[in-house]
Amino acid sequence: MNFVSIRSRLVVWIGLMVTLILALGSYVIYVTARSTLYQEIDQNLESILVLQQLELEFVDGGIYHEWLHDIENDDARAKTTYIQVWNEVTGAVTRSPALEGMDLPHLFGSEIARYADVLLPGGHHGRVIGKQVFPVVEWHEQHVATSSVEHFDVPAHYMAIALDVEAAENAMRRLVGTLMLGLVFSLLVSFVTIRLIISFSFRPLERLGRVIVETNVNDPKAVLEVPHDLPSELRGLVSCYQELFARISLVRERERKFSANVAHELRTPLAGVEATLEQALVTERDARDYKQRIECAQDIVRKMGDLVNRLMWFSRLYNKSETVAMTPIDLALILDTRLAILRGRIAERDLRVETKIPSQSCLVATDETLISVLMNNLIGNAVAHADRGTEVRVALRSVDGVISIQISNACRTFEQTELEHIFEPFYRSDTARSLDEGHTGIGLALSQEIANLLGIELKIHFSEDSIFTVEIRFSENNDQFS
Amino acid sequence: MRILVVEDYSPLRKAMVESLETAGYAVDAAADGEEGLWYAQNHDYDTIVLDIMLPKMNGLKVLEAIRSEGKGVPMIIISARDSVEHRIEGLDAGADDYLIKPFALKELLARVRTQMRKAYGKTATRLVVGDLEIDLPAKRVGRGDEEVKLTAREYSLLEYLALREGEVVSRQEIWDHVYNYYEDASSNAVDVYIGYLRKKLGSKDGATYIQTRRGQGYLLEYQQE
Numbered sequence: 028m029n030f031v032s033i034r035s036r037l038v039v040w041i042g043l044m045v046t047l048i049l050a051l052g053s054y055v056i057y058v059t060a061r062s063t064l065y066q067e068i069d070q071n072l073e074s075i076l077v078l079q080q081l082e083l084e085f086v087d088g089g090i091y092h093e094w095l096h097d098i099e100n101d102d103a104r105a106k107t108t109y110i111q112v113w114n115e116v117t118g119a120v121t122r123s124p125a126l127e128g129m130d131l132p133h134l135f136g137s138e139i140a141r142y143a144d145v146l147l148p149g150g151h152h153g154r155v156i157g158k159q160v161f162p163v164v165e166w167h168e169q170h171v172a173t174s175s176v177e178h179f180d181v182p183a184h185y186m187a188i189a190l191d192v193e194a195a196e197n198a199m200r201r202l203v204g205t206l207m208l209g210l211v212f213s214l215l216v217s218f219v220t221i222r223l224i225i226s227f228s229f230r231p232l233e234r235l236g237r238v239i240v241e242t243n244v245n246d247p248k249a250v251l252e253v254p255h256d257l258p259s260e261l262r263g264l265v266s267c268y269q270e271l272f273a274r275i276s277l278v279r280e281r282e283r284k285f286s287a288n289v290a291h292e293l294r295t296p297l298a299g300v301e302a303t304l305e306q307a308l309v310t311e312r313d314a315r316d317y318k319q320r321i322e323c324a325q326d327i328v329r330k331m332g333d334l335v336n337r338l339m340w341f342s343r344l345y346n347k348s349e350t351v352a353m354t355p356i357d358l359a360l361i362l363d364t365r366l367a368i369l370r371g372r373i374a375e376r377d378l379r380v381e382t383k384i385p386s387q388s389c390l391v392a393t394d395e396t397l398i399s400v401l402m403n404n405l406i407g408n409a410v411a412h413a414d415r416g417t418e419v420r421v422a423l424r425s426v427d428g429v430i431s432i433q434i435s436n437a438c439r440t441f442e443q444t445e446l447e448h449i450f451e452p453f454y455r456s457d458t459a460r461s462l463d464e465g466h467t468g469i470g471l472a473l474s475q476e477i478a479n480l481l482g483i484e485l486k487i488h489f490s491e492d493s494i495f496t497v498e499i500r501f502s503e504n505n506d507q508f509s
Numbered sequence: 510m511r512i513l514v515v516e517d518y519s520p521l522r523k524a525m526v527e528s529l530e531t532a533g534y535a536v537d538a539a540a541d542g543e544e545g546l547w548y549a550q551n552h553d554y555d556t557i558v559l560d561i562m563l564p565k566m567n568g569l570k571v572l573e574a575i576r577s578e579g580k581g582v583p584m585i586i587i588s589a590r591d592s593v594e595h596r597i598e599g600l601d602a603g604a605d606d607y608l609i610k611p612f613a614l615k616e617l618l619a620r621v622r623t624q625m626r627k628a629y630g631k632t633a634t635r636l637v638v639g640d641l642e643i644d645l646p647a648k649r650v651g652r653g654d655e656e657v658k659l660t661a662r663e664y665s666l667l668e669y670l671a672l673r674e675g676e677v678v679s680r681q682e683i684w685d686h687v688y689n690y691y692e693d694a695s696s697n698a699v700d701v702y703i704g705y706l707r708k709k710l711g712s713k714d715g716a717t718y719i720q721t722r723r724g725q726g727y728l729l730e731y732q733q734e
Binding site: 287290291292293294295296297298299300301302303305306309310323324326327 | 518520521523524525527528531562587589590591592609610611612613614615
């Protein structure tokens with residue numbers, strides 16, 4: 028059964044179990060009562076049979092049915108005594124008048140008494156006992172009544188005696204009625220009780236639900252106020268919710284921080300534009316001066332546009348809404364192109380570039396645009412953050428079917444805690460704003476998202492000799508040096 | 510009046526410096542926290558305009574370091590962080606004002622003037638010395654119905670003396686508050702500008718405004734012969 032409501036499920040299943048138990052109990056009561064009653068009846072029948080078989084006599088070589096004589100002389104017995112005797116030798120049948128010519132069942136010719144239910148004249152239920160008997164031999168024929176047919180040549184008879192058990196059957200029917208009523212009543216009481224117990228048991232869960240609903244997950248200081256009388260079974264659930272709330276809080280905190288950082292990163296250049304233009308309009312200037320100031324404002328706006336574009340990229344990547352077109356891309360060519368684009372910046376910073384890029388193509392299945400952005404970010408970062416006059420190293424390798432790119436540069440010392448946050452958007456280890464230098468503070472975060480989307484592993488390493496290395500590892504069997 | 514601007518974003522820094530200089534202030538500029546702290550520790554400023562997110566040394570640390578030296582120079586924080594918590598953090602660290610980016614340069618100038626008036630115990634925006642009136646927001650000087658035309662430097666010198674009206678101000682103090690770090694003025698530049706100012710203010714009915722205290726400096730005080 029598939030129930031939406033746990034409460035209904037519990038009520039039905041527990042109710043069914045209780046119904047089954049009560050029905051079984053009622054049945055046991057019925058069977059026990061019936062068995063006891065019929066045991067009494069059967070014992071009674073057996074006693075009657077013992078007495079009545081003595082009334083079957085063998086007199087003067089003939090059979091005398093004294094039992095019948097006794098019945099016929101007693102009106103009351105004549106109406107209520109049901110006896111039938113078969114002469115097993117001659118086949119003669121003798122019935123009591125109450126049988127009104129009807130046959131009682133000849134169960135089988137055995138010396139052991141057998142019982143059966145019958146329907147008596149008038150439609151009453153009866154219980155019958157049947158047994159093979161031998162007529163009692165009178166003293167003048169034989170000294171002792173015996174069962175040995177062969178010896179005394181007494182014909183075997185079969186005697187069946189029935190008792191009207193209609194009253195007992197009526198009593199059993201009343202018992203069934205009483206039990207059924209009791210069962211129905213018990214079930215009703217049980218269902219109501221079960222429902223009340225379940226409702227009562229669910230109250231702490233409902234209270235907890237209200238507490239959860241009322242808890243403001245947007246409030247970073249919000250905690251789940253656990254009711255003091257919460258059952259132990261719900262503690263685990265509460266722990267799960269507390270963990271969930273902590274995660275939500277963390278995500279909210281990141282969102283808040285991200286929003287604040289975005290606002291901050293945009294406000295500063297915006298202030299620059301506003302101040303530059305305001306200052307330009309303070310006084311009359313010559314055309315050249317105006318041009319310079321407008322160009323300055325234009326440059327800031329261009330950088331802001333770059334930041335906004337990167338934010339859009341980041342947003343699309345973060346929300347997995349960027350489509351990826353996997354095609355064979357030559358990584359060697361991508362690296363050469365990126366380095367060529369950055370040649371001016373490299374010279375400006377007096378850097379040397381050492382490359383270990385195979386002369387042949389290195390094809391991987393990846394997205395051309397995204398991998399270009401990734402390489403641009405990582406090589407651009409290395410060039411921007413390398414100490415002036417030092418070396419930037421770019422190596423492309425394929426070892427055991429794994430393609431990797433290492434980009435290294437010498438720079439200031441990084442603390443471990445800084446490295447842990449380095450992929451966070453707008454994380455700045457020295458609080459410096461680098462938009463002025465053409466950086467947006469989102470490059471590494473963007474790179475991480477691109478790597479996630481392309482299934483590339485991105486690792487950073489900072490060595491003791493102050494060499495910062497970014498390693499990009501492509502998945503196995505993706506290499507095709509050709 | 511001398512102002513220090515500590516801001517790492519060069520377009521904004523340049524615009525602020527130019528604006529303040531146009532308004533007649535002597536301005537020094539620093540692009541990071543350490544440089545800003547060095548300027549603040551080694552020179553007297555009438556106001557410091559300080560960004561928070563600075564390379565090398567956070568603006569709040571610069572602020573705390575300056576205050577820990579007992580310097581009461583008015584400090585205005587300029588920051589893109591606009592939350593109440595951030596503003597409280599800045600003001601509690603010892604800032605006198607908090608300006609959120611982006612802002613109009615006119616507002617920055619107004620706040621600088623306000624801080625200067627407060628620093629020198631002046632509440633009015635018009636300073637009156639005898640029949641001389643100095644309109645601080647408009648940076649205009651009038652005597653009676655006449656406007657006295659002054660250069661930016663002359664105005665700055667007069668404003669400083671007016672803010673310290675009744676006090677003898679030494680040449681060094683004038684130098685520190687009217688010239689910036691890079692100005693290579695000759696040793697008697699203060700005396701020369703005092704001379705120019707006296708000439709432009711002139712004397713009416715024999716009244717003088719700038720008094721010389723030999724061996725001590727100058728005093729702005731209206732005196733009638």
